[in-house]
Amino acid sequence: MTPQEINNILIVDDILKSVPIKTEDAEFIYNFVKEKKVNKTLETGFGHGRSAAHIIAASNSKHVAMDPFQESEFNNT
Numbered sequence: 469m470t471p472q473e474i475n476n477i478l479i480v481d482d483i484l485k486s487v488p489i490k491t492e493d494a495e496f497i498y499n500f501v502k503e504k505k506v507n508k509t510l511e512t513g514f515g516h517g518r519s520a521a522h523i524i525a526a527s528n529s530k531h532v533a534m535d536p537f538q539e540s541e542f543n544n545t
């Protein structure tokens with residue numbers, strides 16, 4: 469899956485309280501993970517999952533993410 473395909477599926481409202489990363493930053497992460505062939509990833513700050521979606525798509529492997537505000541700010545989405 470490409471960053472463009474992810475952005476067509478993952479609709480994130482930028483007006484929400486905790487601003488997600490920008491699409492161009494997500495694309496940078498995607499290209500970095502793919503180029504470096506990263507396959508073990510740990511993320512602090514899952515939020516709406518935009519970065520996680522790009523990491524998973526680029527690495528095609530298991531991704532671990534944590535966020536202490538996932539329930540209170542993101543309704544566990």
Ligand SMILES: C[S@@+](CC[C@H](N)C(=O)[O-])C[C@H]1O[C@@H](n2cnc3c(N)ncnc32)[C@H](O)[C@@H]1O
Pocket residue numbers: 486487488489512513514515516517518519520534535536537538541
């Ligand atoms: C700018 S948002 C980025 C969210 C997500 N990575 C994305 O792709 O949009 C920062 C995230 O970090 C989380 N956060 C804040 N303090 C944290 C902490 N101490 N440990 C882990 N995550 C934290 C917030 O809840 C929020 O989801």
